[in-house]
Amino acid sequence: MRQRALKAHPIHYSELHTILQGKRLVAFDLDGTLIDSVPDLSAAVGKMLNELGLPSPGEAKVRDWVGNGAPVLVERALAWALQDTSEPTPCYERQQRAYDAFIEYYGAAPNTLTTLYPGVKQALGALHQQGMTLVLITNKPERFIEPLLKHFELLDFFTLWLGGDSLAEKKPHPLPLLHAAQHCQISPAECVMVGDSRHDIAAGKAAGFTTLALPYGYNHGEPIENSHPDLVLSSLTELLITPPRGA
Ligand SMILES: O=C(O)COP(=O)(O)O
C-alpha cells in the first residue's frame, strides 16, 4: 500500500554540522537523488514493451520499479505487461530481447526529459569546495553514468563513479560503498551515503557510513523514513545552510 511520505522537518545547522563533522567522503546516489530520470526511463520502457507488442505502463508505475538496476526494471516491466497473457513468465530469449531493446532506447535518449533536482549543483559545488571527496554510486548500468554527469555538468565534482554492473555486487550490498572508501583511502566512519531509496540506506548502514536521505525520489512507493536514515533532508539545498550568527 502506498503511504504518504512524512514531511521532513526543517534541518537545523547544528544537526547537519554534527552529522558532517569529521566526514571526508560523501557518496551520492544518482536516480531519484541528483536527477529525476523516470520520464526518460519510462519512455524507454514504453518503447521496449511496444516493440514486443505490449502496452506502455506509464511513469507512475515505472517510478515504483526503479532502484534495483536496469535488469530488474525490465523484469518488473515485463511481468506487469505479461500478467494477464498466456506467457506470464517470459522465456530467457524474450527477457534478453527486452533488455537489449531497453538499453538501446534509453541509451539513445537518456537526458531528453530528465532534470536535475533543486540545489544539486550548488550542494556538490559547496562540498567539493570544502575539500570533501565526492563519489557516485548508482545501480544504473555504468555506461550511462559519464554521459549523464557530463550533460548536467557534474562530472568534475566526482573522484569515482560506480554502476550496478561495475562490481560483483550492487546496493543494498555494501560492496560498492566499501570499494569507494578503500579506493579513496578513507575509513567508512568518515563517509556519508546520500540517497533516495531503502537500498542506499541499507548499503550505507551495512558499510558503516552515516546515512542521509531525500524523500522526493524513488523508493518503491514507501516513505524513506521507514529505513531509519540518520537524517532526512527535504532537498540538497539544505546542505548549504550556514551557521547561525554567533555560532
Ligand atoms: O537504475 C536504478 O535502478 C536506479 O539507480 P540509483 O541507484 O541511481 O537510484
Ligand SMILES: [Mg+2]
Ligand atoms: Mg536512487
